[in-house]
Amino acid sequence: MDFHLTTFRLMTSTLQPSNSLREYEQALSRLQMKLQLKRYSETTQRTYYSMFRAFLRHTYPMPLHMVGKDQVMGYHQHLIVDRQISRSYQNQSINAIKFYLEQVLGHERQLFDLERPKPVQKLPQVLSAEEVVSLLKATSNLKHKAMLTTLYSAGLRMGELLALKPSDIDSQHMRIWVREGKGCKDRLTTLSHQLLDLLRAYYRQYKPKEYLFEGPNGGPYSASSVRKVLERASKKALLGKKILPHTLRHSFATHLLEQGTNLRYIQTLLGHTSAKTTEIYTHVSSKKLAEVNSPLDNLGNTGIFER
Secondary structure (H helix, E strand, O other), X not given: OOOOOHHHHHHOOOOOOOHHHHHHHHHHHHHHHHHHHOOOOHHHHHHHHHHHHHHHHHHXXXXXHHOOHHHHHHHHHHHHHOOOOXXXXXXXXXXXXXXXXXXXXXXXXXXXXXXXXXXXXXXXXXXXXXHHHHHHHOOOOHHHHHHHHHHHHHOOOHHHHHHOOHHHEXXXXXXXXXOOOOOOOOEEEEOOHHHHHHHHHHHHHHOOOOOOOEOOOOOEOOHHHHXXXXXXXXHHOOOOOOOOHHHHHHHHHXXXXXXXXXXXHXXXXXXXXXXXXXXXXXXXXXXXXXXXXXXXXXXXXXXXXXX
């Protein structure tokens, strides 16, 4: 992965070259190496690198050995007050700086007198079964239809979809192998008979070599392209809402729950470590909620609303 250290150099081009600049570039290089050696996901690597680089821009040209808790606190006060950053951004920024201090420099665990905001617990957006049908019908391109159908049918994350290889489709046992999913864990998920027929038609036409879904020049299909495909399909289906790839995964889990599938099995199919993560779908299942009667209705006709 190329992080382009020259980016930091360009951002400080109005300043005179100094030992601090070289020190800062070395710090970024060491951070990059440590992230790669510890096999952090590509997304986490880019996030930590970007967050730490932004912190260095703020402290430049102070020598790094003089940067301490006061600078970290002052920087985050600036982010919160002046830039009004999100809770997620604040946590990611703190994590990136702590990673450098603890993992790269080997310092003891760093404690900062900063409130670690709890992320807002938002319920996931879920499509109805009818909306899923409309979305997939609106996708005419065979490859695009196969990708979106696989996301929904198997409950995959975006990265898991793009990492699939033809050999991961186990038609004999009607299952899909997810290799090194989140947390570097392998798991199995279900393979729909309808999806299998669609994938066979797709394979005959496109003949992918290494990855199940490949880009025009080989290699895995890009995540940005999948998002664009989904956006176009959503508009064509007139759904009137922004649909993300993860929306299809949420819909997979919710629809399984509404079919009566045990929550423990759903947890396994999704690859969740904690059952609490899976339990959120009990809050978004309109069918399950509709089956719950308010205790008011169980009071009978008491006449309390008569005038």
